[in-house]
Amino acid sequence: MARTRTPLKIVASNPFDVDVLPDDAAGPPAGATQRIVDAITNAIAERRLMPGTKLSEQKIGDIFKVSRTVVRQAFNQLSRDWLVVLEPARGAFVATPTAEEARDVFEMRSILETAVTKRLCATITDEQVAQLREHLRQEQAAVTNAEVPGRTRLLADFHLVLAQMLGNQVLTQMLGELLTRSSLIALMHQSSHSAEESHSEHVAIVEAFERRDAKAAVRLVGKHLVNVQHNLNLDPQRVDLADILGK
Template sequence: MPARSDRPARSSTASAAGKARARNGTAQRQANPTQRIVESITTAIVERRLMPGTKLAEQKIADVFKVSRTLVRQALNQLSRDRLVTLEPARGAFVARPSVAEARQVFEVRRLLEAEMIRRLAARITPAQVSGLREHLQREQAAVQRTDVPGRTRLLADFHVVLARLLGNDVLAEMLQDLLSRSSLISLMYQSAHSAEHSFDEHVAVVDALERRDANAAVRLMEHHLHNVERNLQLDPRVPDLQAALAPQAEPIDPTFEPVAPKRHRRATPA
């Protein structure tokens, strides 16, 4: 009788453990309304439903979640520490407007972290993990094809967090989640022209390299992907030449033209 493989059993156990962690996480969020507010605002930013500069009125948020303004203030303070919200004295809270310098720094950190992450993952990835990544790619593709902008935005970002979780490093996954939230803000701020279809194709290429356990190719592809995302952000807007900008709309002015001063009307003397 052929030896019975224990791979399905381990996979089932891992799946059950993952579901248990998800249930525990859900229970903790429900018991912590502040965290629920934080996650809801973060998700709205990632899915591009909240734009940079949007005012976050405490009372309106309190009404939406049916909580006190104190809890809302705690959530906004946490989001401020995560650099997703800006708190301005006497004005309130606003969705952050990241600077060009911050945008460059975020992508620099992402390249450093994700290059090493993908190198380590290529050395230890399992067939079951590759299958899980393929399933995620299928969801990405479906969202892209049906033009589900919030869905595809979330799934394209989650791809990077999923890779970190496959290493079993929760700290790395949390760091990447924060960086990806900030990346979403940066994309909103600087109007990324990078197509979702292109990002999806690059994700497929990364998974193909991981499946081959080709660490060098996987690192190169990930670096290329992040470079493309950053390159398609308008971080270096051209300063327009005033003459070039106005010349097409300006009509030649007659050099002999002299403006006529408007007539001044004398005020009537009171009788």
């Protein structure tokens, strides 16, 4: 079953040290592990939690009013999802994806999203097109208002909405995890692909869906992913000190 996302409330300016608290954090113990997982996942997806950040068991336990054992269970789940790295004698850290991992993630996204686009273009309804148009409207508002967390979430969720329209929960969950890892990659490698550019590309994709033009939709989705990946600094130039120092 696909995981649900918990609405978040930021209770301090620093997202993690980790003062990101879900609205129901003071609720019953049942589901406490998933609430922690959801909070950390959302903070990563919205680029409020930076790669390499140390995650304190004690502090998170205090925030969610749970034992350190529950926090460790959440860390273990996040580690299986490649979002957290557990280091012996050092603790838990937000993952820092390598360039090779980044390429692998975008390759998998391309495979999955191409398949989603082909299938959806053959079945999409007028109601679903209207749903995508509403999503674009929300994207535009967030981009215009420079609402960074909301903008980041909406731009990523556009791809998730397409998968959800096919009704395949396994596919939706897989893509959701890849999108969250993509957020970490963008933080690590400082994507210059602007929110405005992503939104414009999403508009073109929806127009292709509205025309039921599968060929154009697949081409536009592929181009969009290539543009995003291209703007990541996955192959930084090697520094030659002799050239720099003029020797």
